[in-house]
Structures are given as structure tokens and as C-alpha cells.
Amino acid sequence: MVLRETKLAKWAIALIGVVLLSNLLLYQPVVQRFLAIELESGVVIGSLLDLMIIFPLLAYAAFKLSKKQVIGLMVFGLVLARFIIPEELFEPFTILLYSGIGLEVLFLAAEFGLIILAIRKYPMIRSAMRLSGVGPIFSFLPAVEKKVASHILIRILSSEVLMVYYALFSWRRKPVVHDGAVTMHHKTSAVAMNIMLIHAVVIETIGIHWWLHSKFPILSFILLILNVYTVLLFIAEIQITRLQPLEVKNGHLFVTQGLMQRTEFSLNQIEKIEWGREPGKEALVFMHKDFEEICPQVVLFLKEPVEATMFMGRKQLVSEVALRVDEPEKLKGLLEVRSL
Numbered sequence: 001m002v003l004r005e006t007k008l009a010k011w012a013i014a015l016i017g018v019v020l021l022s023n024l025l026l027y028q029p030v031v032q033r034f035l036a037i038e039l040e041s042g043v044v045i046g047s048l049l050d051l052m053i054i055f056p057l058l059a060y061a062a063f064k065l066s067k068k069q070v071i072g073l074m075v076f077g078l079v080l081a082r083f084i085i086p087e088e089l090f091e092p093f094t095i096l097l098y099s100g101i102g103l104e105v106l107f108l109a110a111e112f113g114l115i116i117l118a119i120r121k122y123p124m125i126r127s128a129m130r131l132s133g134v135g136p137i138f139s140f141l142p143a144v145e146k147k148v149a150s151h152i153l154i155r156i157l158s159s160e161v162l163m164v165y166y167a168l169f170s171w172r173r174k175p176v177v178h179d180g181a182v183t184m185h186h187k188t189s190a191v192a193m194n195i196m197l198i199h200a201v202v203i204e205t206i207g208i209h210w211w212l213h214s215k216f217p218i219l220s221f222i223l224l225i226l227n228v229y230t231v232l233l234f235i236a237e238i239q240i241t242r243l244q245p246l247e248v249k250n251g252h253l254f255v256t257q258g259l260m261q262r263t264e265f266s267l268n269q270i271e272k273i274e275w276g277r278e279p280g281k282e283a284l285v286f287m288h289k290d291f292e293e294i295c296p297q298v299v300l301f302l303k304e305p306v307e308a309t310m311f312m313g314r315k316q317l318v319s320e321v322a323l324r325v326d327e328p329e330k331l332k333g334l335l336e337v338r339s340l
Contacts, residue, residue, distance in 0.1 A: 003063055012062035019055055023047050024219075027084055044089050051077030051084075064314075066152065083218055115157060118148045135176060135244050136165060137256050138264060141313060155313025163259055166236040166243075173243055180248040180334055183326045184255075185241045190288035194234045194241075201230050233259070241288065246325055248334040255323065257286050263308035263318065272301040273335055279322035284308055287324040296322035298331070 003009055025031045026047070056073040059065060065073075082090060118125070128143035129136065141158045148154055175183075185191060205227040212220035237258035247254040248267070256262035261284060277299045279285055287296055305317040325331050 004061070009062045012058045016055060016058045016062065019050050019058065023050055023081075024084055027086060044085055047085060048078075048081055051081045053077075115153070118144060118154060118157070121147045134247070134249070134254060134264075136162065137240055137244050137259075137262060138254055141309060152313070155315075159259065159311070159313045163233055163236045166239040166259075167232040168235075170239050170243065175243050176245055176247060178247075178249075181245045182248075182331050182334070183245040184257075184286070184324065185288045186326045188288040188290040188294070190241055190290070191238050193289050193291070194238045198231055198234045201227050201234070246286075246323065246331070253335075255286050255321070257288065260311050261286070261308060263306060263321065265302065265306040267335065269302050269304065269306060270300050270335070271303040274299050274301070275328075275332070280320055282318070283320040283322045284316075284318040285322040287322070294324060296324045297328045298323050300335075 003013075026043070052074050055077050056070050059073055060070050124147045125140070125143045128146060129139040132139040132143070140162055141155065144154060144158045205224065209220050209224050209227075212223065237260075240256060240258045244256055251268070252264055252266050254262075254264040263284065275298045279296055279299050283299060285296055287294065300321045300323070302319045302321070305319040308316045308318050310316050323331070
């Protein structure tokens, strides 16, 4: 999910926390005794409205979600309500839960068929990747879209497959090295920062999971899954940063920043190059993290918008790309080739 760049988005995230936490605490016996309250069906209806309507609407205000994702969050709210609300209070609304789950199962069944199709066509996908001559980060998703479909679920699944591949199965690969490759991370602290984040998540997982397990086992399990996913994501980011530099190859420029964003375009698409310029608000910036404040070195202005792939396979059109590399003079020489 991509956060909306508005002030309302931050307030919406805070309100999501309030809605979920208040409903979770409301059904705890300790809280009920402390506040001297007795729960009735009206309270359950209020919780269902919070989790099925208010929560998805707040999520839509905070993140760039499709209508289908909002419907999925409504069903998730129903399922969450089933675990939060005591069984004897939730029983009159059980039919609502089954209806919501049934609808979601129908959607998932249709999408599961696409996943099966993608698995069956894997040999064709692999052949297309080899013919492309570029790394998996650039070749996998286009090959899947060409051989299977460009469905949003397929793009999300492809993104997750790339994450697992780079996190667990890319350790024998060697970094891309040729005359057109320019590294982007050697003069930054990108790898070190991701390692620090992995340590922080592991320590937090051990501490919080141990404390939550005896009190809220379901919540503890959900947080454990999310933390494992986060660790895999950070490992994949490190591997992609190490293995995939900026490349100028066959008259095209390929650049990626982990799984978060990537794009490729012909050098002939570049209309203007400006070194030392501040990028515009709409520019797609490829610059690895550092402990110190750093800025892009060059901004490429494109003749026409090109497609960039963001996190979870989301597509975005960009006409301005800003870069920061370890060897700017080498990049300058590679970009000058476009005029020859």
C-alpha cells in the first residue's frame, strides 16, 4: 500500500489505530470491569460498523487503494470482528460473516486460477527472461505479464516472488559488472542501514512476541508473520542493492532501488540532462539512503512519460528521473552516447 501525500493521510493512519485499539480493548474483561460497562447488541453493531465501514474508509483516505482492495478490507474487518467480539455476542451476526467470506472466496477462486496459469507457464516465463538479457528484477514481471496477464494480483504475486528469490535464493549470484554498469550504493550507508533495521525488527519480534503470546495469541501470531515478512523484505533490498547497479545496455538505461521502484527507457528518450539541479516534485528519485543528507547529482528529462514499476507491481508514468551514483563521471560518459 502506498501512502497518500496529504495531511489527511497521517490523520487517517492515527484514527485507524484508535479504531482498532478501542474495539480491541472494549471486549477485554479487565476494561469492562474498570469502566463498569455491560455489553449489548448495540455495541456489537457499532463495532461492526467501525471494522467494516470506518476502518476501510480510513485506509482508503490514508493509502492509494483500489475499490477491490477496499472490499477486501471490509471482509477483513468482518473476520477481525469475529476474533475480537466474544462468540455469544457475535452469534446473531454469523450469517453476515459467512456471506462476506463467501464473496471473497469467489474473487479469490478466480484469481487463484491466474496463479495456477502462471505456474504452468513458468518454463515460458523463464525463457523470456533469458532472452531479455537483463537481471530478474527487470525481466521477471514483464515476462509474466507477456505470458500470463497484467492483472493486479499477478503483479503483486510477481513482486512477492522476486522478494523471496532475492532474499533466499540469490546468494550465489555475482554483482553485475561491465563497462555500462555504475554502482549506486558503495558511497552510501544503504546496506548498513538495512542491516540495522533487520536487527531492530528481530529484537522487537523476540521481545513483543514473548509478551503478547500469553495475552493476545492471535495478535502475537499476526505480528510474528508481519515481522518475518519485513526481515525478508530488508534482506531482498540488500541483495538487489548489491547485485543490481545502474546499467546502460543496448541503448537503454536500467535503474532500480530495491523492490520499491524501478524503470528502464531508451537513451533516445532523454530530452535534456541537467547536472547539479534540484529534482521537481514529480521526479522519480533513485538515491540510496545514507546517514548524512545527500542530493541527486543529475536529473534526466524525458521526451515522453515512461512506465515505472513501484512496490507490489504498481505502475506509474514518469517524465523526470533523478539519479545519484558512485561514479558520476562514468555515468556522464555513458549518457553522452545517446547523441552519437
